[in-house]
Amino acid sequence: MSRPADEVLITTCPRDCYDSCGMRVLKRDGAVVAVRGDPQHPVSRGTLCGKCSTAYNREWRDPARRLTQPLRRVAPKAAASGAMPPFEPVSWEQAIGDIAARLDAIVSTHGPQAILNAHYTGTISLLAGIAPMRFFNRLGATEVTPDTICNMAGHVALRYLYGTSLDGFDPRTAAHAACILVWGANPHASAPHAHEHWLPEAPGKVIVVDPVRTPTAAQADLHLQPFPGSDAALAFALLHVMQRDGLIDEAFVAAHVKGWEELAPRVAALDLAALGAATGVPRASIERAAHWYAPGPSLLWLGQGLQRQISGGNVMRACAMLPALSGNLCKPGAGLLYLNGNLAQRHLDEAYLSGARLASAPLPAVSHMDFANVLEDPRRARALFVWNMNPLASCPQQARLRRALEREDLFTVALELFPTDTTELADYVLPAASFLEFDDLIAPYFNLALSAQVRAMAPLGAALPNLEIFRRLGRAMGFAEREFLESDREILDRLLERSGLDETFDSLKQKGTIFVPPEPCVQFADRSFATPSGRIEIASDAAQADGQPRLPQCRSDPRPAGGRLRLLSPADAWLLNTSFGNVGKIKTRLGTASIALNPADGAERGLHEGETARIVNACGSLDLKVTMWDGLPRGVALVHKGRWLGSEPGHANVNVLNPGVKSDMGESTAVHSVEVTVARAAS
Ligand code: SF4
Numbered sequence: 191m192s193r194p195a196d197e198v199l200i201t202t203c204p205r206d207c208y209d210s211c212g213m214r215v216l217k218r219d220g221a222v223v224a225v226r227g228d229p230q231h232p233v234s235r236g237t238l239c240g241k242c243s244t245a246y247n248r249e250w251r252d253p254a255r256r257l258t259q260p261l262r263r264v265a266p267k268a269a270a271s272g273a274m275p276p277f278e279p280v281s282w283e284q285a286i287g288d289i290a291a292r293l294d295a296i297v298s299t300h301g302p303q304a305i306l307n308a309h310y311t312g313t314i315s316l317l318a319g320i321a322p323m324r325f326f327n328r329l330g331a332t333e334v335t336p337d338t339i340c341n342m343a344g345h346v347a348l349r350y351l352y353g354t355s356l357d358g359f360d361p362r363t364a365a366h367a368a369c370i371l372v373w374g375a376n377p378h379a380s381a382p383h384a385h386e387h388w389l390p391e392a393p394g395k396v397i398v399v400d401p402v403r404t405p406t407a408a409q410a411d412l413h414l415q416p417f418p419g420s421d422a423a424l425a426f427a428l429l430h431v432m433q434r435d436g437l438i439d440e441a442f443v444a445a446h447v448k449g450w451e452e453l454a455p456r457v458a459a460l461d462l463a464a465l466g467a468a469t470g471v472p473r474a475s476i477e478r479a480a481h482w483y484a485p486g487p488s489l490l491w492l493g494q495g496l497q498r499q500i501s502g503g504n505v506m507r508a509c510a511m512l513p514a515l516s517g518n519l520c521k522p523g524a525g526l527l528y529l530n531g532n533l534a535q536r537h538l539d540e541a542y543l544s545g546a547r548l549a550s551a552p553l554p555a556v557s558h559m560d561f562a563n564v565l566e567d568p569r570r571a572r573a574l575f576v577w578n579m580n581p582l583a584s585c586p587q588q589a590r591l592r593r594a595l596e597r598e599d600l601f602t603v604a605l606e607l608f609p610t611d612t613t614e615l616a617d618y619v620l621p622a623a624s625f626l627e628f629d630d631l632i633a634p635y636f637n638l639a640l641s642a643q644v645r646a647m648a649p650l651g652a653a654l655p656n657l658e659i660f661r662r663l664g665r666a667m668g669f670a671e672r673e674f675l676e677s678d679r680e681i682l683d684r685l686l687e688r689s690g691l692d693e694t695f696d697s698l699k700q701k702g703t704i705f706v707p708p709e710p711c712v713q714f715a716d717r718s719f720a721t722p723s724g725r726i727e728i729a730s731d732a733a734q735a736d737g738q739p740r741l742p743q744c745r746s747d748p749r750p751a752g753g754r755l756r757l758l759s760p761a762d763a764w765l766l767n768t769s770f771g772n773v774g775k776i777k778t779r780l781g782t783a784s785i786a787l788n789p790a791d792g793a794e795r796g797l798h799e800g801e802t803a804r805i806v807n808a809c810g811s812l813d814l815k816v817t818m819w820d821g822l823p824r825g826v827a828l829v830h831k832g833r834w835l836g837s838e839p840g841h842a843n844v845n846v847l848n849p850g851v852k853s854d855m856g857e858s859t860a861v862h863s864v865e866v867t868v869a870r871a872a873s
Pocket of ligand 1: 203204205207208209210211234238239240242243381382383766
């Protein structure tokens with residue numbers, strides 16, 4: 191029997207996940223021997239999700255699997271294969287000096303805007319996730335707008351209504367909720383502990399709206415299963431019932447909502463039977479949901495998957511009217527949540543953290559939907575920085591993006607923990623330290639908490655924390671501002687000192703996680719909304735000025751025609767975006783990539799369980815194993831996202847089928863509106 195740990199550290203999972211689990215790192219003789227869930231943490235309660243408990247105890251701490259030294263390309267990119275990439279190890283001095291010289295030359299000849307900065311949420315901790323923007327703000331590089339790959343349409347839509355998309359309800363108030371409506375989120379995969387604890391323990395009814403019968407939908411009191419793209423019509427159907435049955439909170443609306451009088455006649459004129467047919471949701475279920483939700487107090491959780499549609503912005507505007515018109519706001523157990531991402535709510539100074547003052551002008555920006563297009567143009571893109579993401583596996587237009595990354599005249603620098611599909615095509619690969627190897631702070635985007643990420647071991651090999659890499663690079667480029675001189679610890683201490691939270695990093699380390707505020711709080715308690723009118727704007731002049739309809743529209747996307755299916759590509763419970771796609775045990779568990787079809791759709795195409803189908807559209811094709819599942823509506827196919835290309839037989843994942851069409855707002859992804867044909871693959 192092994193000896194017990196002689197040291198236990200409390201830290202926090204920094205993955206792009208609603209849960210932000212507390213963890214215990216067990217050490218023996220100074221070495222980390224296990225990473226577990228913290229039994230004292232209110233979310234994890236002693237258990238991590240399967241993917242993290244697998245990976246953090248294997249690949250994450252394995253120097254043979256991690257990148258441990260800077261690598262410089264020594265062979266043409268076109269020669270890159272799934273085998274050993276053509277790199278040679280170099281010292282940090284060589285790497286930093288060479289990269290700085292190359293960037294200087296590009297700035298002189300093409301301007302800083304020819305340097306692209308692509309990053310996302312590979313880690314959500316503050317120093318590793320936000321503070322590197324100090325370098326890019328100072329440089330003036332073009333930012334590939336991070337949220338356009340994920341949730342930008344929802345942000346734009348909610349800002350029209352509420353003036354904010356980042357100040358959601360406090361999940362602790364679920365104790366007061368008579369109903370929780372989860373719409374287009376996928377907690378089983380994306381918030382596993384909310385699925386396992388928060389929802390089942392909530393005293394109220396749980397309604398899930400999802401085209402897929404996810405495990406969360408299956409355990410709900412009521413599951414509404416609309417056809418993808420019909421969510422706005424379903425929201426209007428609920429409003430129609432609420433209006434018909436006297437469930438509109440007229441007093442709240444009169445005091446705090448702008449535009450109901452414009453919309454009300456349109457809602458009254460709707461035909462509930464027609465809306466039921468358009469959405470595929472039975473009329474009785476629509477009426478039951480309205481009657482459970484509207485009297486309240488009720489919480490509405492709007493998921494990010496909901497708005498990854500061609501009409502995702504309108505969908506979010508339509509759904510977000512529900513709390514405003516039913517008066518499910520400004521009281522305990524009521525509210526709506528998209529993301530709790532406002533650092534100021536936790537008294538943290540994001541502008542200081544990101545070095546906003548260093549930007550001499552607003553950064554040039556490009557949508558992820560245009561990323562491949564820009565990257566293949568030598569006049570617009572001379573260099574690319576990739577950090578906290580693996581774009582070749584996660585971005586649209588995968589084949590085109592690969593060709594762009596293969597440009598020999600594109601100077602690509604990638605910061606990573608592991609060799610990935612993207613690093614394979616980089617000129618420099620810089621080894622990043624894992625969350626176990628440096629101190630940081632985490633502001634979870636579901637619970638109103640602030641957590642410490644604590645250094646439990648030295649970085650493997652020569653790996654460095656993200657921010658240290660950019661600090662060294664900035665200094666090598668002659669950036670002399672104080673932001674390039676401050677140490678990590680100085681930044682953490684300053685952030686906490688300015689917060690007024692009466693915590694130092696050392697005191698937070700001891701506690702692991704604190705709540706801010708300590709007691710549950712009511713969303714919009716002061717009944718003030720940061721819109722031009724100060725009211726919740728159903729009718730939005732700002733939207734109209736942006737070329738959007740003044741009012742949310744009751745509409746559904748056209749159903750796929752010509753034998754096509756609408757392809758959904760949600761998260762797998764064993765992957766997180768593309769994180770963990772290289773973990774051996776997880777790859778074994780995932781098995782062969784598959785497409786799920788409604789059995790009737792499979793039969794119509796002469797397909798059988800287990801055989802290979804070819805999935806095709808104008809963007810690409812993919813061969814996948816067929817599984818039949820009656821948890822999907824007719825006309826809908828499902829392929830999980832996040833697999834690494836190098837592990838797949840065709841060196842492609844589901845994003846090879848995503849043409850990068852933009853949603854109606856924010857130049858954001860419409861990945862759940864992709865349509866495909868599915869047929870038996872030629873043998
Ligand atoms: S990915 Fe999410 S559920 Fe898994 S350990 Fe991290 S925070 Fe917890």
